[in-house]
Amino acid sequence: MLSLKPSVLFSLDKIASRAIAIAGPVFILIAVVLISLAVITYYSVVFPYAFVWDKDYIWSKVNYYLGLIWSIYLTVCIAFHYYMSITTKPGGILIGGTGDPNDDPVLHDIFVELEEYQEFPKTCKKCHLPKPERAHHCSVCKRCVLRFDHHCPWIANCVGHYNHRYFLLFMTYLTIACAYFTILGWQPFLLSLEFDSEWEWWMPRPYVALTFLLAVSIGVALGGMCLWHYYLVVSAQTTVEFYNNRYAKSEAKRRGEAFVNPYSFGIVNNFKQFFNVGSNYPIYTIFLPIPIPPSGNGKVWQKNATQRYSTVQVDEYSEDDE
Ligand SMILES: [Zn+2]
Ligand SMILES: [Zn+2]
Secondary structure, X not given: OOOOOHHHHHHHHHHHHHHHHHOHHHHHHHXXXXXXXXXXXXXXXXXXXXXXXOOOOHHHHHHHHHHXXXXXXXXXXXXXXXXXXHHOOOOEOOOOOOOOOOOOOOHHHHHHHHHHHHHOOOEOOOOOOXXXXXXXXXXXOOEEEOOOOEEEOOOOEEEOOOOHHHHHHHHHHHHHHHHHXXXXXXXXXXXXXXXXXXXXXXXXXXXXXXXXXXXXHHHHHHXXXXXXXXXXXXXXXXXXXXXXXXXXXXHHHHOOXXXXXXXXXOHHHHHHHHHOEOOOEXXXXXXXXXXXXXOOOOOOOOOOOOOOOOOOOHHHOOOOEO
């Protein structure tokens, strides 16, 4: 059996991280090209096929306009949340005095922050900065990220405290769009395969067939990822924490104790806290393509004091590097 020395594995890991960092813009370009292909196919073939404009029939016009409004709404939501996922900094350890993660900190802010961090006992082994709870070091970005979830090559960015909401809404709207495209595009797809039938659209048949197959496969994969992230949201965990908590659960069980996630306040509250709706912003903002910041600064987290914790501490096994 092939076995690699830890040092070899470590350098392979470093090469992979470097490759992901360099290939960032390529991934974004691929995503933009694929989404654009789907959008063009939709508006030039699928939409005209599904929504027929009949000037003598009022309901066909109403149907046409409703379809058009819905289609534009979905397109805007996908574009907005994708743009925001890419351009919003996920939240570094040192943030400027304005509290906006996109502002670079000045020296004064750094000293103030470091002073504040006296209360955090942990320090990152990689970047040597104080490490707040729920923060993790990203080996691709080479820095610690607040409430780090994972590094996503498709946005060439970390998914963290400040952009996780945009990232999840991007995936949600794209999954809905894929499902919608699959339902409406089914007939045009079948037509595109009947090469002896008449083809009235300017877009070549293979593009329509390809877009349909992409929508189905990407929709299934994204839908699965979406469900996974919603599970994490309602259970108040990040991807990193899920694995840590799984270990903590089994360890607590071995000791005859019950493990309680200290950041969880129940399904509804966890959902509200993640999307920052309920007290700060109205719930309907989830359905709007508008910028909404996360709740809290991502460094200090409220913990569930009513629960009794097990003696298993996440710090006992949590790795610095993710
Ligand atoms: Zn770090
Ligand atoms: Zn990263």
